Amino acid sequence: MSKLVLRNVSRTFGGFTAVDDFNLSLQEGELVSLLGPSGCGKTTTLRMIAGFMSPTAGTIELDGEVISSAASSLPPEKRKMSMIFQSYAIWPNMTVAENVGFGLKVRKAGPDEIRRRVDEILEVVQLGALRERYPAELSGGQQQRVALARSIVVKPAVLLLDEPLSNLDANLREEMRFEIRRLHDEFRITMVYVTHDQAEAMVTSDRIAVMNKGRIEQVDAPYELYSRPKTRFVAGFIGRTNFLEGRRIGPDVDFGGFSVPAAAMQADGSDGAVHVSIRPQSIVLHRNRPAADGSPCCVPATVQRRAYLGEYWDYHVSLPGISQTLRVTARPQDVFEVDDPVFVRIDPDQLTLIS
Numbered sequence: 001m002s003k004l005v006l007r008n009v010s011r012t013f014g015g016f017t018a019v020d021d022f023n024l025s026l027q028e029g030e031l032v033s034l035l036g037p038s039g040c041g042k043t044t045t046l047r048m049i050a051g052f053m054s055p056t057a058g059t060i061e062l063d064g065e066v067i068s069s070a071a072s073s074l075p076p077e078k079r080k081m082s083m084i085f086q087s088y089a090i091w092p093n094m095t096v097a098e099n100v101g102f103g104l105k106v107r108k109a110g111p112d113e114i115r116r117r118v119d120e121i122l123e124v125v126q127l128g129a130l131r132e133r134y135p136a137e138l139s140g141g142q143q144q145r146v147a148l149a150r151s152i153v154v155k156p157a158v159l160l161l162d163e164p165l166s167n168l169d170a171n172l173r174e175e176m177r178f179e180i181r182r183l184h185d186e187f188r189i190t191m192v193y194v195t196h197d198q199a200e201a202m203v204t205s206d207r208i209a210v211m212n213k214g215r216i217e218q219v220d221a222p223y224e225l226y227s228r229p230k231t232r233f234v235a236g237f238i239g240r241t242n243f244l245e246g247r248r249i250g251p252d253v254d255f256g257g258f259s260v261p262a263a264a265m266q267a268d269g270s271d272g273a274v275h276v277s278i279r280p281q282s283i284v285l286h287r288n289r290p291a292a293d294g295s296p297c298c299v300p301a302t303v304q305r306r307a308y309l310g311e312y313w314d315y316h317v318s319l320p321g322i323s324q325t326l327r328v329t330a331r332p333q334d335v336f337e338v339d340d341p342v343f344v345r346i347d348p349d350q351l352t353l354i355s
């Protein structure tokens, strides 16, 4: 049985639909993130799961029981869930240990048990030595870890996190991503993680639900989502990509400058227009025409623009017969000048059909 199920959940505000027919099931111990641009309905979805807001249609189930519907909702305090808000707040007048133990005190745990469980979780988040400090005496990352410890110590059935790292600087954010994943692996808590940062979602999550305008566009594991995006929105939102339009002619798909056997592509397009995405690092540049190696797709091209990013080159190349330039990512040692003639090799298997 799934731990948490959202079934046809919608939420409207007046005439505006913020969450639109949302369907998602989480297994026990799974970490799923909701990823999407600002205003796409992530926080609204999380607030409905937590019980702070009712759906206008659909149901939310926890362990097989309906906890939210348009007709009635179980109040947040009865849901055994913890939520970390977009602007996480820890109490400034309590020490680290008091902050972390507060939820247990509310739940009427005895002082010995509180002490034991607080010590245990502070050890895990590496704050044992700071247990008597006040929040004002902590760094942003340490405060963040207090907020995490506080929400995990009560052993919630589901942990909800709304952009928990948005207040941190880039380095700390990167470190905390791994921290969150580590805590998840240690306690196997079912988690819904809201973010608009694709790297954060990829590092932390078992699966990612990409949202756009209140709807789920695709739910998949990070690898599948990146390598096999199903829609133009997902392909463009998860990393950089090139979009190409081809036309099915007999057994081939013709892209203007080159054509590819439809059967060689990941999914062979039907008749008519065929839209594909190909990642910049899936295209390879060669100075000379590579020896025939069975790859059907090697096209002469010209370097139009280039930028050196240290870790890689970002090239823009033009192909005869194709109006747009293709973006190609190359290793630092693969140096080509602007106006250099090159050969572009495209592996048909890397062309992903999108709708």
Ligand SMILES: Nc1ncnc2c1ncn2[C@@H]1O[C@H](COP(=O)(O)OP(=O)(O)OP(=O)(O)O)[C@@H](O)[C@H]1O
Pocket: 013, 018, 036, 037, 038, 039, 040, 041, 042, 043, 044, 045, 196
């Ligand atoms: N109480 C409300 N009344 C009216 N409109 C609302 C309300 N709450 C949210 N909205 C609207 O619903 C949409 C989704 O809001 P939501 O807060 O869920 O977005 P989000 O994906 O969390 O965005 P962000 O990444 O900026 O936090 C927005 O257009 C927002 O203006």
Ligand SMILES: [Mg+2]
Pocket: 042, 043, 044, 086, 162
């Ligand atoms: Mg939000």
